[in-house]
Amino acid sequence: xxxxxxxxxxxSVFKGAPVELKCNYSYSxxxxxxxxxxxxxxxxxxxxxxxxxxSIKGFTADLNKGxxxxxxxxxxxxEEDSAMxxxxxxxxxxxxxxxxxxxxxxxxx
Amino acid sequence: DVKVTQSSRYLVKRTGEKVFLECVQDMDHENMxxxxxxxxxxxxxxxxxxxxxxxxxxxxxxxxxxxxxKKERFSLILESASTNQTSMYLCASSSSNSPLHFGNGTxxxxx
Numbered sequence: 001x002x003x004x005x006x007x008x009x010x011x012s013v014f015k016g017a018p019v020e021l022k023c024n025y026s027y028s029x030x031x032x033x034x035x036x037x038x039x040x041x042x043x044x045x046x047x048x049x050x051x052x053x054x055s056i057k058g059f060t061a062d063l064n065k066g067x068x069x070x071x072x073x074x075x076x077x078x079e080e081d082s083a084m085x086x087x088x089x090x091x092x093x094x095x096x097x098x099x100x101x102x103x104x105x106x107x108x109x
Numbered sequence: 110d111v112k113v114t115q116s117s118r119y120l121v122k123r124t125g126e127k128v129f130l131e132c133v134q135d136m137d138h139e140n141m142x143x144x145x146x147x148x149x150x151x152x153x154x155x156x157x158x159x160x161x162x163x164x165x166x167x168x169x170x171x172x173x174x175x176x177x178x179k180k181e182r183f184s185l186i187l188e189s190a191s192t193n194q195t196s197m198y199l200c201a202s203s204s205s206n207s208p209l210h211f212g213n214g215t216x217x218x219x220x
Contacts, residue, residue: 009149034208044152044199044211086151095140095159096167097209099152 002027004089006100013077014108021072021103023061023087032090033063033070034097039083047072047085057081077107112136113212115200121218128187130215132200139204141183143167143175146197146214155198158183190219 003026013019025031035047048056050063050070061072070087084104088097116131134141140159144152144167154167156175164175172194176184183202187194197216201209 004151006151043213046208046210049208088152095203095205096142096154096157097152098154099144101149101151 002031002089002091002098004087004098004100006085006087006103008103009101010104010106012106012108015079016076019072019074019077019081019105019107021085021087021105023070023072023100025068025070025087025089027068027089027091029092031063031092033061034088034090035059035061035070035072036086036088036099037083038086044086079107079109081105082107113200113202113210115198115212115215117215118213119216119218121220122187122190123220124191126187126190126219128190128217128219130185130187130198130200130217132183132185132202132212133181134183134202134210135181136202136204136210137180138202138210139180140202141177142201142203142209143173143183143185144199144201145169146199152199155185187217190217192219195219 005024033050037047038044059074086102087100113134142157143155158164158177174186199214200212203209
């Protein structure tokens, strides 16, 4: 079965420091990977998807099929980046998403 | 902008009650989903639907059922609520191969 693993439940960094949220997946085919973000008291929303290859709010993520990873990175963290982040996978031909356990990111001033 | 609306933000129910969670989307999406969100467990899929009157079990369907009589509405039903169903419930919708769009969630407490 497909699985998404986010090894860090909690991650705390200082403002201005680089951030990397880890995501690994298990799937033998060609996956589609997403990062979703949930700010305090807001709905879960799409941050980025790997097929778009774009940077959103300074975040980027590269799909590494060899390492089966899709880590989320930002060179300089900002306080407004504090949120819950979920990595998700969609297998070929399916519509549902499989989510990881989530990482709570806290940016300290 | 896609709007997914969940009828209740907070619900408190007693053990054994039948509970209905309602979700409506306004973008004519064919796909609709119910997830539950628990700390440390992430989002787990309960049921989903690809079309009207069609449903498929997700990863944790036990204790739940769903209804999709109209394309825009997807209801989650707890036949007999139990305390282990206390959780945040998220509804989502999508069109083919598009990202999922989520509602604000319903926080259900079963006492």
